[in-house]
Amino acid sequence: MTTTKDTPRRLGLLLGDGIGPEIVPAARLCVDAAIAASGAPAVEWAEFPLGADAIRTHGTPVPDETLAGLDTVDAWLLGPHDSVSYPEPHRSRLNPSGTLRKHFDLFANIRPARVFAGAASVVDDADLVIVRENTEGFYADRNTFAGTGEFMPTPDVAIAHGIVTRVASERIAREAFELAMRRRKHVTIVHKANVLMLTTGLFRDACRSVAKDYPEVTVDDFHIDAMTVHLVRRAKDFDVIVTENMFGDILSDLTGALAGSLGIAPSVNSSATHAMAQAAHGSAPDIAGRDIANPIAMILSSAMVLDWLSGRANDPRLNEAARRIEDGVNAAVLAGRATPDFGGTDGTASFADAVAEQIASA
Incomplete structure (x- = not known):
């Protein structure tokens, strides 16, 4: 793919299972806000099937069209998967994140851990x-x-x-x-x-x-x-x-x-040519659909993938967008906004809104 600094970046979305359809859109919201604030071209998003829904529609948790599609984007956001609940033979096979890591040789898994000011740890x-x-x-x-x-x-x-x-x-x-x-x-x-x-x-x-x-x-x-x-x-x-x-x-x-919480633990999986944002925690099916999942890990993982892409594309605006996301999360937490696992009363969506507002107003 030939790109310039003014070419819109294409990012993939894989919602995954459990709380994935809640936390991945939260991260997308924050990425869009940070990209706009940094002056970079708007992201073009491409959603691909993965997980339990893909088993129902394609007969496999990681369809070939998903692997082919991810090769056409600059990087992607992966929601958590609940592979232990998949029907056989899928449950006994390599899980979706392992499949993607192996297929794209994502040899480096970078997992930061940082205490937030104003939050319990x-x-x-x-x-x-x-x-x-x-x-x-x-x-x-x-x-x-x-x-x-x-x-x-x-x-x-x-x-x-x-x-x-x-x-x-x-x-x-x-x-x-x-x-x-x-x-x-x-x-x-x-x-x-x-x-x-x-x-x-x-x-x-x-x-x-x-x-x-x-x-x-x-x-x-x-x-x-x-x-x-x-x-x-x-x-x-x-x-x-x-x-x-x-x-x-x-x-x-x-x-x-x-x-402080696995809900704040981000990560990126990368090689020299591909990168995948993936929260370090699991799919938490027991709280799925209740709007109480902590999106911080997924939001910060998306910042990490923008930082990786900034280096690969030599575009400092993407690095600025990543810093804006980190600062937005920090400011929201310092202002007392948090989901229940992190000592607050916010829902997944309202916390993401709070971060996006901090990004836009910075």
Whole structure:
């Protein structure tokens, strides 16, 4: 796709399941407000089928037309999926987000955790980012060309294999160090090399090798079990944390909760050519349709994808739009606006309105 700075950006929308049809439109509202305020051309939105609705209409949670359509947009917003409720055989297959990550080789999963001024949190002053390798490790179906990473030779024995490669470890390490150079220049490598000496030992050593190219960055490393304790006791001491797939998934849930709520935990999944905004939390089917879901994570994820797109398109207006979204969320929370999980009384839609108003009035 040939674009210039004045070409409207095309962003995909995948509403997903559960609270997805509530929080994704909330993010879209804020993106539109921020794009208008930044002076960039209006976004052209393209919605594609995904999840339970796609099973009903296309016979699969991720139709081929969705994969083809996402290749025509600049980036996309993915709502959460409720794959455990899908009928078989879909429930036992790679879930929609895993399918998209694998198909587009979205190897970097960036998950910030930051305490909001004026909001309740478990820890004080945390502002860190988990940089998670997104394609390997012990997660079945993401790290094999065909088949799965799990199998059962007998009904009473289950086996999982985890894969760690130097190439994948070094490319995620480089993402972490590049990010640290734009932040506080501190990278923490998390592994379990005292037990998983070959696999996570390779990951640790590959990260250390990349560190030599960034002499300005302070580097330390911890075992995964010790890291959970450090985060609870002194989360504010950490800047960028780089780790493998499963450890990153676990740590980012922890840091999201420490910052106040999983409802505020954003993320972006990216490669050099594609990016997907995806809240770190799940589909919360128990509160779907009740207008009480927290849209902050999805809204901030959309800001992250605009920031990624700004670098790829060399358009500072998109970076400005991303900052306007972040500032709008901060201002709304500081003004006492929040959904029930975050100590407030706002609904999903009214909170998004409040953020959009802050963006427009800034």
